[in-house]
Amino acid sequence: xxxxxxxxxxxxxxxxxxxxxxxxxxxxxxxxxxxxxxxxxxxxxxxxxxxxxxxxxxxxxxxxxxxxxxxxxxxxxxxxxxxxxxxxxxxxxxxxxxxxxxxxxxxxxxxxxxxxxxxxxxxxxxxxxxxxxxxxxxxxxxxxxxxxxxxxxxxxxxxxxxxxxxxxxxxxxxxxxxxxxxxxxxxxxxxxxxxxxxxxxxxxxxxxxxxxxxxxxxxxxxxxxx
Numbered sequence: 001x002x003x004x005x006x007x008x009x010x011x012x013x014x015x016x017x018x019x020x021x022x023x024x025x026x027x028x029x030x031x032x033x034x035x036x037x038x039x040x041x042x043x044x045x046x047x048x049x050x051x052x053x054x055x056x057x058x059x060x061x062x063x064x065x066x067x068x069x070x071x072x073x074x075x076x077x078x079x080x081x082x083x084x085x086x087x088x089x090x091x092x093x094x095x096x097x098x099x100x101x102x103x104x105x106x107x108x109x110x111x112x113x114x115x116x117x118x119x120x121x122x123x124x125x126x127x128x129x130x131x132x133x134x135x136x137x138x139x140x141x142x143x144x145x146x147x148x149x150x151x152x153x154x155x156x157x158x159x160x161x162x163x164x165x166x167x168x169x170x171x172x173x174x175x176x177x178x179x180x181x182x183x184x185x186x187x188x189x190x191x192x193x194x195x196x197x198x199x200x201x202x203x204x205x206x207x208x209x210x211x212x213x214x215x216x217x218x219x220x221x222x223x224x225x226x
Contacts, residue, residue: 049203054088055079056211058114065118074125076208077132078118081139083204084197085117096120099142128156133198137161140197141168156198165190 059079066072082088085095091108094117100107107113121139127146128134133156138145141164148164149155165185169192172178180186181194194200 047207049207051079051083051204051207051211052087052089054093055083056088058082058088058093058110059211061111061114062118065115066122069122071122071125074121076205076212077136077201078121079208079211080201080204081121081136082114082117083208084201094118099139131155136198136201141165141193144168158195161195161198162188162190165192165195168192 056079059075062078062082063072063075066074066078082093086093091110092105092113093110094113096113096117097104097107099120100116107116121135124135124138124143124146125132127143128138128149134146134149137156141161145161145164148167149160152160154160166189169178169190172192178191180191182196185191185195188195
């Protein structure tokens with residue numbers, strides 16, 4: 001009799017132990033997933049295309065130069081452009097020497113670089129009748145790209161940029177001064193300038209907009225144009 005009672009007690013004890021272990025495992029799994037979820041919710045998205053401190057440090061000068069022409073709304077655009085050109089490094093952060101004097105290295109002062117770079121960007125913007133993409137690509141290609149677009153009766157497009165680059169590269173490749181910046185450009189034989197320059201600048205625009213006051217964010221690029 002005692003043996004039977006002991007056996008029943010052992011069975012009840014085993015069942016209770018199994019239930020307890022199951023409950024502990026369940027609670028542990030719930031806590032695990034709660035912690036994972038909390039970490040995912042609390043984790044800030046890392047911007048893959050931030051501005052460098054060098055570029056940010058030049059913002060007051062950029063704003064000052066744009067203000068001379070009442071174009072402060074293009075502050076973020078110019079910061080993104082500078083980021084693509086040099087990440088703010090060197091004596092010519094806007095890489096403005098070629099547009100200033102036709103050769104690399106003639107500008108060796110950051111303030112002068114920004115002054116001329118902003119002026120040249122505004123020249124391209126005016127020549128492009130406010131078409132920001134056409135202006136940006138022309139900052140890279142030169143004002144001849146706008147003339148080409150007008151001749152073709154077209155606004156900016158990736159295809160137009162490729163065709164212009166192909167044309168210019170065919171004319172100038174024998175000089176040995178041009179080489180492909182990207183593998184894709186080499187496939188197209190479009191090695192004059194950067195055929196993806198507009199997209200490259202746009203990558204930095206969200207970070208640049210975060211740095212600028214809302215009152216000068218008029219010139220934002222709509223998603224439909226990207």
